[in-house]
Structures are given as C-alpha cells and as structure tokens.
Amino acid sequence: EEPKLNPCSAIHPLTNGFFDLSELSSINKENTVAFSAKGYDYNKNFTLSICSSPLKPNIDVNNNYNGHFAKYHINSSEVGGFYTDEAGDKFSIGNFNSTPVFRGKKLTLTYNNGSYCPNGIDKKSTVLSFICDKEILAKASVSFVGVLHDCDYFFEVRTVHACPTAQKADNLALIWIFLFIFLAALMVYCSGGFLYKRI
Incomplete structure (x- = not known):
C-alpha cells in the first residue's frame, strides 16, 4: 500500500527518496508565490506557480486565441501559469496540479486545460521539469525551455527543494x-x- 502524501510531494518509485515542493507553492499560505520566466526567443514573459495559482481569485484570464472564439473567461484560481500578450490580456498555459510525478529519473509537474491553442481544439498545457540544485541562492529558478505549436510549454525549475530529503x-x-x-x-x-x- 502506497503511503498517503501531502500535496506537492512525491516519493521516487525506485530509490524511495522523498521530494517536497510545497515550500515553492502557495499551499497553506496567505500570499501567492509566483516565479517569472522570460521567453527570450518566444517574445512572451511567463508567470508560474508550483502546485498552486500565481493569480488571486477573480482575475480575468482569456480562453480564446486571437479572437477566434467568443471572449469568455476561465477561473483564475485554477490557473498554474500564464503569459500576458501585447494587449495586456492574460492567457492560461494550464491549470495547476499538486501531484508531482516521476518520468524516468525526472521529477515533473504537468498543468493541463489552459486557454485554447491556435487550432481552436486543444488547450494549452505545461510541463515543469525539476532539477536538484543545492547551490542556488533563491528558492527556485524557472527557465523557459521551449514551446510546441503555441500549445505545449516546457520549463526547467532548479531548486534545492527538488533534492531528496527525509519525509517529515x-x-x-x-x-x-x-x-x-x-x-x-x-x-x-x-x-x-x-x-x-x-x-
């Protein structure tokens, strides 16, 4: 029987190492915790949160792409990451998820159900890949890695919290x-x- 884990934590299936990302999230905190990532070659700046939303409730987030759909809004308290376009509109790149999983040796967190993609069918999603970095001075450093079809976004998160620890x-x-x-x-x-x- 698998042990019950707190939100934003995971156990490596092979090594049984315990990973707790909750220090990077807004879970059980009054203020939102957000990280910025610059998309240098993508011409967008991203704001992301880990296992929580970087937005306060009732913030307008568009669900359409370039006016292809009637403008309607999505629940900002579920948004895990977003970018702001030239007009100042926010677009979700996925709803947050508080269950990190291992893909091979990589600890990852996937956000789905963001704003619509340019094809008008799929919705934007994000994969955060965590790297153990014991020398970083900040809580975490988030870097934009790439995007596929203006729909699927990939980020790398370097943090000491991605290093295995003893379970509390x-x-x-x-x-x-x-x-x-x-x-x-x-x-x-x-x-x-x-x-x-x-x-």
Whole structure:
C-alpha cells in the first residue's frame, strides 16, 4: 500500500527518496508565490506557480486565441501559469496540479486545460521539469525551455527543494515515543530506589 502524501510531494518509485515542493507553492499560505520566466526567443514573459495559482481569485484570464472564439473567461484560481500578450490580456498555459510525478529519473509537474491553442481544439498545457540544485541562492529558478505549436510549454525549475530529503515525521508519534521512554526511565528509577531501600 502506497503511503498517503501531502500535496506537492512525491516519493521516487525506485530509490524511495522523498521530494517536497510545497515550500515553492502557495499551499497553506496567505500570499501567492509566483516565479517569472522570460521567453527570450518566444517574445512572451511567463508567470508560474508550483502546485498552486500565481493569480488571486477573480482575475480575468482569456480562453480564446486571437479572437477566434467568443471572449469568455476561465477561473483564475485554477490557473498554474500564464503569459500576458501585447494587449495586456492574460492567457492560461494550464491549470495547476499538486501531484508531482516521476518520468524516468525526472521529477515533473504537468498543468493541463489552459486557454485554447491556435487550432481552436486543444488547450494549452505545461510541463515543469525539476532539477536538484543545492547551490542556488533563491528558492527556485524557472527557465523557459521551449514551446510546441503555441500549445505545449516546457520549463526547467532548479531548486534545492527538488533534492531528496527525509519525509517529515508525524510529530504526535515522536511525542508518544519520548513520553514512553521517559515513563520507562521513571519506572526503572523508582523501582531501583524501592529495591535499594529494601536491601
């Protein structure tokens, strides 16, 4: 039976290494956590969040592409990443997902169901590929890698949080173990004192 994991965490299926990306997300935080990536050869700047939305609720995000569809908006609280066009309109590149998965040796996070692609049928999606970087000073560095058909976006995320760690233990279990050891030591001390007085 697989252990139940917190959102934004994963266990490597071969090494059993534990990976926790929640420090990079807005999960259980009041403010949004967002990362910027410049699409140098794509002429767009991206804003992404990890396992959460970089947008506050009720922000307009367009679901059409170049006016091919009637303009209607999507739920901004589900958007995992977006870019802003020359007119200032935001376009989703996928709804966030809080379940990282391993593709071979790579820890990845996939966002689906963004704004419509230029073909008017498919919706934009994003793949974030995480790389363990213990020397980075920032929480994370997000780089735009490429795009396929103005529809599928690829990013690389370098962060110390993509390095395996020990899984967070249940604090209550630790307290019970400490209490049990303390009570056992107390019983040994008291019974030793009682036996010493009897002799």
